[in-house]
Amino acid sequence: MTSVVTFSHVTKSYPLYHHITGGFKNLLFNLPKALKEMKSAKFTALEDISFDIKKGECVAFIGRNGAGKSTTLGLIAQVLKPNQGTVEVNGRVSPLLELGGGFHPDLTGVENIELNGVLLGLTRKEVKEKMNQIIDFSELGDFINHPIRTYSSGMLTRLGFSVIAHLDPVILLIDEVLSVGDGKFQQKCYQKMQEFKDRGVTMILVSHNIYDIQRICSRVIWIENHRIKMDAPAEEVLTEYKKHYCL
Ligand SMILES: Nc1ncnc2c1ncn2[C@@H]1O[C@H](COP(=O)(O)OP(=O)(O)OP(=O)(O)O)[C@@H](O)[C@H]1O
Numbered sequence: 136m137t138s139v140v141t142f143s144h145v146t147k148s149y150p151l152y153h154h155i156t157g158g159f160k161n162l163l164f165n166l167p168k169a170l171k172e173m174k175s176a177k178f179t180a181l182e183d184i185s186f187d188i189k190k191g192e193c194v195a196f197i198g199r200n201g202a203g204k205s206t207t208l209g210l211i212a213q214v215l216k217p218n219q220g221t222v223e224v225n226g227r228v229s230p231l232l233e234l235g236g237g238f239h240p241d242l243t244g245v246e247n248i249e250l251n252g253v254l255l256g257l258t259r260k261e262v263k264e265k266m267n268q269i270i271d272f273s274e275l276g277d278f279i280n281h282p283i284r285t286y287s288s289g290m291l292t293r294l295g296f297s298v299i300a301h302l303d304p305v306i307l308l309i310d311e312v313l314s315v316g317d318g319k320f321q322q323k324c325y326q327k328m329q330e331f332k333d334r335g336v337t338m339i340l341v342s343h344n345i346y347d348i349q350r351i352c353s354r355v356i357w358i359e360n361h362r363i364k365m366d367a368p369a370e371e372v373l374t375e376y377k378k379h380y381c382l
């Protein structure tokens with residue numbers, strides 16, 4: 136099987152802005168030195184991460200808040216760059232990373248669908264052909280002609296998932312957002328994801344919902360303290376995870 140995502144020894148750190156040692160007065164008296172220190176202070180969000188995801192695999196990342204899951208998806212989507220190590224991705228990535236990410240707040244639902252389709256590499260004609268399917272799936276009714284800044288978070292999720300689900304995903308990244316959709320819509324999304332799985336789409340999810348992970352994913356990668364604690368078949372990892380956190 137061909138690899139679609141390969142991380143080798145990836146480390147990702149962010150600048151740490153709030154690192155003020157010695158108090159605020161001290162900071163003012165030694166401003167140039169303090170500024171230099173602040174600039175060089177780093178927070179390591181991922182440390183020496185290596186894994187390999189094959190075509191058609193369905194993998195979930197789990198771990199506590201702040202563990203580094205979204206950072207991992209950001210690196211796969213190539214909106215973030217590693218500080219050390221390499222990230223290789225083979226294939227088009229359709230990311231559903233954060234609420235409204237990739238959407239323009241002043242454009243309507245329909246206009247955002249067009250914009251996203253074109254950004255994902257489709258022609259306007261192709262997007263127009265899929266438009267009705269996307270609108271039907273979203274069940275947004277008249278709101279589809281309103282600017283999306285008027286949408287609730289669940290409505291944004293509906294639009295986001297409907298767009299990526301109908302524009303022929305190859306590698307699908309979904310970070311959490313489905314949890315704000317209502318029960319019925321979540322059900323529809325998981326059905327769609329089951330279809331993708333059968334079609335050999337590679338899916339990479341972040342979720343705190345163990346039940347959903349069990350339904351969809353065959354493999355789980357558990358990140359703890361910015362490193363991989365466990366990478367194994369879903370049942371094994373989830374059993375350990377539940378034991379660890381007394382869930
Ligand atoms: N842009 C940023 N600048 C500075 N630090 C950041 C930035 N983004 C994330 N971090 C830090 O990196 C760490 C990992 O964050 P990340 O968003 O990947 O966590 P997560 O596992 O997705 O958490 P959650 O379950 O809460 O979504 C956190 O400690 C966070 O504070």
Ligand SMILES: [Mg+2]
Pocket residue numbers: 204205206310
């Ligand atoms: Mg996150």
